[in-house]
């Protein structure tokens with residue numbers, strides 16, 4: 001299965017400005033960016049023995065926070081974002097980049113992982129695509145493996161509507177567009193689905 005919107009959310013055109021943009025934490029979309037990546041890196045508990053899969057690796061800002069490990073596979077549809085990651089990930093002795101869709105990657109039979117990590121990418125999947133991703137995560141994790149995600153989330157549809165109204169009246173048109181056009185996690189729904197898989 002491929003996600004339907006991978007071409008739309010491919011960051012090739014944003015690549016050159018991306019690392020500067022994420023520094024602007026006064027932008028509500030970027031608020032907490034550094035802390036979220038730090039948290040994911042810490043919770044993933046990567047060691048020298050770990051096999052790691054990163055979904056939507058972008059310019060390598062999360063990868064750069066992880067220690068060298070047995071193997072890390074980074075997946076993204078944007079080669080231009082990947083090109084900017086190279087210097088940041090030079091400490092990895094066994095890193096592979098695969099240009100692919102973060103859902104289609106699971107059809108490649110890459111084996112099981114000790115950690116699957118992702119920041120600010122899975123919200124580009126629709127709710128039903130996220131459900132499919134959860135199944136893939138479940139089947140690709142080792143018994144003690146962890147999936148750790150930092151992303152853009154709202155509680156539910158009601159929270160989404162409230163945020164659209166409040167950011168709209170504060171003049172944050174780009175935030176409103178993102179809330180309407182991207183598929184920010186509906187947290188309550190995802191928690192229900194993840195509980196079903198034991199994640």
Ligand SMILES: C[S@@+](CC[C@H](N)C(=O)[O-])C[C@H]1O[C@@H](n2cnc3c(N)ncnc32)[C@H](O)[C@@H]1O
Nearest residue numbers: 006010011056058076077078101102119121124
């Ligand atoms: C907002 S960036 C996040 C990059 C990085 N993880 C970070 O935290 O800075 C989202 C990345 O996901 C990639 N992306 C979006 N949808 C994708 C999909 N369906 N399959 C693969 N990559 C995707 C984009 O090309 C982009 O590099």
